[in-house]
Amino acid sequence: MSEIKNIPVHVSIIMDGNGRWAAERGKERVAGHFEGVESVRASVKASVEAGVKYLSLFAFSEENWNRPEAEVMTLMELMLRSMENEIDTFVEQGIRFVVLGNRARLSDKLNAMIDNSMQRTQDGQTLTVIVFLSYSGKWDILQAATRLAKQCAQDPSKLESITPETFSSLLVTADFPDPDLIIRTSGESRLSNYLLWQGAYSEFYFTPVLWPDFRRDEYFKALESYSKRDRRYGKVK
């Protein structure tokens, strides 16, 4: 299906609307998260099909820790189980798996599973799947600024050479390109403390479709929309 020209290198998704999807069906919120995992699988598959090289997913924000404990636990369990279920397929298909965020807040068990999954898939070349877990844009900028301040305290000459590139290299996303396209589902049109620095020149695609209903066709609609954009990065043609 990839007659679409101009495929983005990095697609990033704010997966939203799981709770509303469940409520519409008289189910508990977690039912929406379970169904949302199927949309994650569909997006990974569609990314490979389209030739997207990086797919990143905002799975759990720093703010999400304030949700009811039972929901937080279910989400963490779901991450763990998804890794258990999918990593063999990722290895087979050459998909690299990466988790970025404030890992100090995650359980030892989850961190061990993440380390193992990242290590097993580290040579994957087909697609890199980045899951943002316990992540927020302000947290990332602050941890980078703190590291930079420490470096400058040790070596004041570093103050003279701070550039956007050197700052980017301190963010947790240092090894990856900025997102070309940021998709948000469920009709909300905001960034919610996501990739504040990295999204400076991203194209946005907002859709009313709830995340559990966002499957292959919806993903390709977003790519289609992106392919028609004229990115000027503040310049004139």
Ligand code: FPP
């Ligand atoms: C937003 O919907 C969704 C989340 C906070 C969680 C997303 C997580 C998954 C789909 C689980 C698995 C992820 C991976 C990477 C395996 P919401 O709960 O905010 O929905 P609402 O706005 O309708 O309440």
